[in-house]
Structure formats: structure tokens, C-alpha cells
Amino acid sequence: MPHSDEVIRAAGLKVTPVRRAIVALFAESLRPLTPRDVHVRLLEQFSRSGLPGVYRNLETLAERGILFRIAGFGQVRRYALCPKPGSGHQHHIICVACGRIDRIDECLYHDGMMVGGYRLLSHTMQFEGVCASCLSETNNGQS
């Protein structure tokens, strides 16, 4: 009924209850989710949800530009909703103090540019830092 169906259908995918729930989950979530996160949440609604189905759906949704696959924080994969379906790659930063993950909108690299003698085709980055609220709390923001 909500908005998820449109997105799924527009991507040329079947609208299934599981898939609808997954997209809704990301639409509501403020943070990237791991396959395990998604699976746990799905089990609340579908007692027989399987992890392979979750992986399949997340990959499919990423291929269709609905989700973005985040790698590089540990060996655990995460996915985030694309701001608009089909919008490009993303970069993220994790706060070492509170674990929060945010999307970084600026990027200093652009595909096509020359880097170390290579013509750049794609790039991924992972940042670690201290978020604004943790900075102010712990007062190690300056000096």
C-alpha cells in the first residue's frame, strides 16, 4: 500500500510481501543495515524468513539502484537506501565513540580523473572519526 510498491515495481521486480517489508525497513531506518539486521527484523513479521532470501533481495535491490551496498567496515556488509533510485555511489563515516554511521556527501575523487598513473573507474572509501555530538560531549573537539 505505501510507497515501497512503486519503487519495487518501477525497478521491474515482483512486489512480494518480503520485498515490500525490506524496502519499508530501509525507508524507515536512519542507518545502514546489515543482512543480519534485516533478517532479524523480518523474522518479527515472517517467522519463516530465510537468510539466503535476504541476501538475494539486498543484492537484487542494489543491482536495481534502490539500495547501495556498503563494504569495508569490518567484514560485515551493509546496505543503505539510495537517496533517489539510481543515484550513484556513496561514502560513509563511522563514529568510533558511538558507532553511528553517516553518509558523506562530498567526495574529493571523481571517476575519470588520473590517480597514480591510472585512469580512475571507481572508488570506495571508509572513514572513521568522531561525530559532532560525541565531539561536543567529550570536549576533545579542538586543539
Place this chain on the structure above:
Amino acid sequence: MPHSDEVIRAAGLKVTPVRRAIVALFAESLRPLTPRDVHVRLLEQFSRSGLPGVYRNLETLAERGILFRIAGFGQVRRYALCPKPGSGHQHHIICVACGRIDRIDECLYHDGMMVGGYRLLSHTMQFEGVCASCLSETNNGQS
């Protein structure tokens, strides 16, 4: 006998035959090596080399600043020799045409700078592109 012993000893580690061979391997290798790569090469000299020992050694050598651990190219870890023991982090680029991996020496990010409202503590990056020699071969170097 060669230079490896000094490096190992200077790091406060025992000089064992396996460890000496590992450091020598990296000193001779022009490219980063996976734990599996290292293990295969070790088996040529030590028929009873174990993979856990390889992992242990690579991590130990990385902790001591002799090797640098490269993550983010697929789910396979790689290690490269640090230009000088204790030199900082590295970034790498892989050629999608020939698979070659090179170290990138310039970097546009610096820890301490502000990124997306966070104070940056560390960062990793992985680049994909086409290397100079593949660029000239396939003549898709310009426009």
C-alpha cells in the same frame, strides 16, 4: 642471513625460519600478497607450514609496522611491505584489465580534518582503474 633478520629483530620479534621467509617474500615481491599466496609460497620451503601461522605472522608483522594490511578488494585480505618500517597507512589501486595492484602515494584526505561534521581519525580507500600500460594497449586512454 639477509636484511630480513634485522627488520624482524628491530621489531622485537623472534627470528624464526618461517618469519624470515615471510619477510623475504614481501621484500622480493613487487605486489601485495594474500595470506593464501604467502602460504603457498611457504609450502615450497616448509612442507608443514600452517595457514593459522601465516595469519598470525602477517598480523604480527602488520602490528609492528613492517607490513601494511590492505582490505577492501573483494573479501580477501592482502598485505604489502611498508616502504619504511612504521610508515603510515597506504592506499592502493587495482587495474580492472590486468589485475595489477599499485600503491597510491598521494592522498586528498588527512586525519584530523573535518569530514561531514566528523573529525577524521582514519580512512581507507580502494581504487579501481586502468593502469598506464593497459591504457596504451587498448588505446582508450583519451575521451
Place this chain on the structure above:
DNA sequence: ATCTTAAACGGAAAACATTTCCATTTAAGA
């Protein structure tokens, strides 16, 4: 309202990379 079929599904098992455990060996300093 059925029929048909490719897509999607769940469950079990496999595939991999990495880690843990533990008993044995060994480098290095006394």
C-alpha cells in the same frame, strides 16, 4: 476467476576466509 510460468522463496548444505584451541617445538637470553 483460472491458468501458466518465470521469479521468488525457505531450508539445508557448501564455500571461504579467518580465528581459536591446544599440545609441541624452538629462539634467545641467563
Place this chain on the structure above:
DNA sequence: TCTTAAATGGAAATGTTTTCCGTTTAAGAT
């Protein structure tokens, strides 16, 4: 030599992701 903490190999565990396969289902056509 002697002593001991560090290092080692092998087996097994871990944790994530993938593959296989038989069953179910969404969606378009009848």
C-alpha cells in the same frame, strides 16, 4: 646447558556469504 615465553602446526570452530533444490507465488494472459 637450562629456562621460558614466544612461535608453531593441525584440527576444529566461527561467521559471513553463496549454492542447490524443491516448493510457492506474483503477475500477465486466458
